[in-house]
Amino acid sequence: MQIPFLDLRRQYREVETEVTATLAHMLARGVYILGDEVAAFEDEWARFCGAGGAAAVGNGTDALALALVASGAVRPRGQDEVIIPPLSAGYTALAVLNAGGVPVFADIDPETYTLDPVAVERAITPRTRAVVPVHLYGQLADIPAINEVASRQRLVVIEDAAQAHGALPGERRAGAHSRAAAFSFYPTKNLGAYGDGGAITSDDLDLIERVKTLRQGGHPAAMRLTLAGRNSRLDELQAAILRVKLKRLDEWNRRRLQLAGDYSRALSPVADRIRIPSAREPESHVFHLYVVEHTERESLRAHLAAHGIETLIHYPYLLHQQPLFKAGARQPLPVAERAATRIFSLPLYPQLRGEELRAVTTAILDFDF
Numbered sequence: 001m002q003i004p005f006l007d008l009r010r011q012y013r014e015v016e017t018e019v020t021a022t023l024a025h026m027l028a029r030g031v032y033i034l035g036d037e038v039a040a041f042e043d044e045w046a047r048f049c050g051a052g053g054a055a056a057v058g059n060g061t062d063a064l065a066l067a068l069v070a071s072g073a074v075r076p077r078g079q080d081e082v083i084i085p086p087l088s089a090g091y092t093a094l095a096v097l098n099a100g101g102v103p104v105f106a107d108i109d110p111e112t113y114t115l116d117p118v119a120v121e122r123a124i125t126p127r128t129r130a131v132v133p134v135h136l137y138g139q140l141a142d143i144p145a146i147n148e149v150a151s152r153q154r155l156v157v158i159e160d161a162a163q164a165h166g167a168l169p170g171e172r173r174a175g176a177h178s179r180a181a182a183f184s185f186y187p188t189k190n191l192g193a194y195g196d197g198g199a200i201t202s203d204d205l206d207l208i209e210r211v212k213t214l215r216q217g218g219h220p221a222a223m224r225l226t227l228a229g230r231n232s233r234l235d236e237l238q239a240a241i242l243r244v245k246l247k248r249l250d251e252w253n254r255r256r257l258q259l260a261g262d263y264s265r266a267l268s269p270v271a272d273r274i275r276i277p278s279a280r281e282p283e284s285h286v287f288h289l290y291v292v293e294h295t296e297r298e299s300l301r302a303h304l305a306a307h308g309i310e311t312l313i314h315y316p317y318l319l320h321q322q323p324l325f326k327a328g329a330r331q332p333l334p335v336a337e338r339a340a341t342r343i344f345s346l347p348l349y350p351q352l353r354g355e356e357l358r359a360v361t362t363a364i365l366d367f368d369f
């Protein structure tokens with residue numbers, strides 16, 4: 001059996017009838033960018049997250065950059081430091097650079113792979129203005145502890161929630177725990193468009209209005225440039241697609257949690273040899289990715305590949321080791337560096353079939369550890 005890491009066509013088949021009808025309607029309507037669908041999606045997304053408001057933009061990288069600028073955390077001089085984890089998608093660091101800031105790396109917690117609040121405190125300098133906890137792999141970072149450090153040190157917290165749509169069901173989910181949050185709707189995300197898309201959420205409605213100005217450099221009706229923003233708009237088709245999928249997001253996240261539980265139970269006999277993911281609280285993880293650790297990662301991945309099972313590494317390079325950051329990190333990052341040599345991701349998405357999951361766990365149990 002061939003088991004791909006992700007097959008998005010299966011999700012499409014679930015929403016096909018509704019999406020194609022919506023798209024036909026949207027195409028015939030003649031409004032294609034920043035119209036009623038985008039406004040309706042912004043309202044629905046803010047309500048879903050439990051935040052005061054939302055602004056939709058072109059992608060998650062812009063969402064994070066614009067949140068850093070609109071919150072006043074990063075000013076145009078190019079000296080303001082923003083603390084981020086070294087284990088994340090490259091876009092987290094790019095967003096800080098695009099906003100005009102300087103990324104500074106702080107180590108992560110070995111259990112959750114999210115920013116370690118003690119390491120954050122150690123990375124603070126007189127130039128630090130903001131902290132960006134990444135809810136990596138779908139798990140909320142330790143927001144209470146990070147908010148506590150940040151408020152003591154007068155830093156702005158902006159959540160990178162690109163991988164954690166809907167985490168912590170309840171009134172306030174990922175995206176409603178800090179000054180502002182950034183989401184990506186890249187197709188593979190828990191809520192994904194059929195192209196690029198992103199959004200900022202915040203309780204500060206002035207901040208949301210500033211983002212709406214920044215996303216087109218001024219107020220479009222007046223055709224006046226008032227802010228040095230960027231052109232980063234969500235189109236009506238993507239907004240309409242996101243509205244269809246949003247209705248299913250909780251159900252899809254529940255399925256992810258179920259599959260993660262199935263993986264962890266099946267792998268428990270080898271839990272002393274392969275590290276399975278742990279959730280700080282059960283509902284704080286929406287398993288965007290199911291990431292395990294093994295010291296002989298490449299032989300285990302080769303064994304799985306020989307059984308037709310595709311695995312990936314998120315992420316093969318730590319941010320401070322990327323060629324772009326020649327100066328590297330200012331402080332040692334031993335937890336991230338150890339994890340980076342061992343982590344890899346197993347196939348997990350709502351439409352993964354039970355027999356596929358069993359084939360993966362059977363192949364792992366079969367490995368000569």
Ligand SMILES: Cc1ncc(COP(=O)(O)O)c(C=O)c1O
Binds near residue numbers: 060062184185
């Ligand atoms: C943690 C994280 N931050 C930021 C981004 C950037 O989002 P986008 O690809 O929509 O620009 C992504 C997604 O790729 C991500 O996974």
